[in-house]
Amino acid sequence: MIDTAEMLKAFAPHRGDSIVIPGRGGRHWTQISDQPNRDLPVGDPAMGGHASFGLGVALSLPDERVILFDSEGDVLMNMGALPTIAEKAPKNFYHFMLDNECYATTGGQPVPNAKNIAYEVIAKGSGYPATYAFDNLEDFATHLEEILEQPGPVFVALKVNPEVENTPIGARVRWQTRSRTQVIDDLKDELGIEGP
Amino acid sequence: MTQHGEGELSPEVVMAEMKKNGVTHVVWLPDSETNFLYLLMEADPDLDLIPVSREGQAFSTAAGLTVGGKKPVILIQNTGMMESGDSLRGWGLSLNIPVVMMVGYRGWTRHGVNTDTAATYTERFLNAFGIQYYLVENGEDAPRISVAFEEASRTRRPVAVLVGDEYHGFNR
Numbered sequence: 001m002i003d004t005a006e007m008l009k010a011f012a013p014h015r016g017d018s019i020v021i022p023g024r025g026g027r028h029w030t031q032i033s034d035q036p037n038r039d040l041p042v043g044d045p046a047m048g049g050h051a052s053f054g055l056g057v058a059l060s061l062p063d064e065r066v067i068l069f070d071s072e073g074d075v076l077m078n079m080g081a082l083p084t085i086a087e088k089a090p091k092n093f094y095h096f097m098l099d100n101e102c103y104a105t106t107g108g109q110p111v112p113n114a115k116n117i118a119y120e121v122i123a124k125g126s127g128y129p130a131t132y133a134f135d136n137l138e139d140f141a142t143h144l145e146e147i148l149e150q151p152g153p154v155f156v157a158l159k160v161n162p163e164v165e166n167t168p169i170g171a172r173v174r175w176q177t178r179s180r181t182q183v184i185d186d187l188k189d190e191l192g193i194e195g196p
Numbered sequence: 197m198t199q200h201g202e203g204e205l206s207p208e209v210v211m212a213e214m215k216k217n218g219v220t221h222v223v224w225l226p227d228s229e230t231n232f233l234y235l236l237m238e239a240d241p242d243l244d245l246i247p248v249s250r251e252g253q254a255f256s257t258a259a260g261l262t263v264g265g266k267k268p269v270i271l272i273q274n275t276g277m278m279e280s281g282d283s284l285r286g287w288g289l290s291l292n293i294p295v296v297m298m299v300g301y302r303g304w305t306r307h308g309v310n311t312d313t314a315a316t317y318t319e320r321f322l323n324a325f326g327i328q329y330y331l332v333e334n335g336e337d338a339p340r341i342s343v344a345f346e347e348a349s350r351t352r353r354p355v356a357v358l359v360g361d362e363y364h365g366f367n368r
Contacts, residue, residue: 056260080249
């Protein structure tokens with residue numbers, strides 16, 4: 001199992017100018033990122049949508065490398081997004097998926113068939129040209145440069161330690177420092193994108 | 197050009213509205229009300245078609261495209277729109293995405309007697325989310341599509357166009 005914060009720290013030197021959608025890794029990434037205006041920490045607007053959101057960002061900005069840290073719960077909820085990503089095949093899209101085998105924010109209940117799903121096989125079968133799976137940080141770090149140097153879409157499944165939260169949602173400390181709409185406006189300003 | 201009966205909503209007219217409003221991407225899942233557009237859209241080099249497997253994916257995809265400065269339109273059926281409630285809420289409304297969704301109005305009849313619950317709940321669904329909508333059932337109504345685009349842009353909210361016409365005449 002990989003520690004999510006340590007994984008993101010290993011990724012950070014390879015980020016370059018990439019647009020990063022930290023997804024379920026948002027609480028850690030906001031502490032690590034050195035280019036917050038190129039990040040899209042939109043939190044969890046509606047579960048299951050991050051992969052499609054990342055696809056849209058990648059297709060709309062083909063000259064930018066777009067990196068998504070998705071989760072297995074999100075992928076399970078909208079697995080049909082994978083064939084769409086594979087068909088559109090954005091060469092600038094890198095789809096990392098954090099697999100903690102549970103719904104951590106609701107108390108750690110297991111996802112369906114939690115320990116027996118090969119997500120990288122599902123991605124490969126959906127048409128992703130390149131897929132990887134790692135369950136330890138050392139292997140991940142060793143392959144990271146290779147992953148990011150090849151054209152997307154690339155899918156990377158990562159077994160991570162669950163960070164289970166049991167406190168009521170209203171009592172949790174918010175890690176977001178900007179609203180979702182501010183995050184989007186900041187990225188648009190950074191890239192010089194006009195329009196609503 | 198395909199021949200259409202007087203008053204029918206022609207695909208060329210709908211395409212012209214989309215082009216006039218600068219649509220760059222069509223995020224869609226086929227339905228019987230709007231299938232007439234497919235061949236035209238596919239042949240247009242300026243439109244990028246993004247097929248989804250479930251309608252909720254359309255809202256998050258459109259949100260991503262909008263963040264990157266593109267102008268998507270969503271093309272789905274009312275049945276799928278109702279399935280997509282949480283995505284519409286989270287990826288559409290909470291991110292202030294100014295997207296027009298053209299929604300096939302399955303079961304709709306101008307005679308006011310619905311036998312299909314898909315039609316019964318369509319406008320109730322949109323009203324529950326506070327989504328403005330415009331009914332388009334023939335060529336004369338087509339300018340309402342531009343009204344929807346203008347309203348979406350001005351309000352930074354999703355706006356719906358209900359397509360109350362089936363090309364093969366199911367509603368006639």
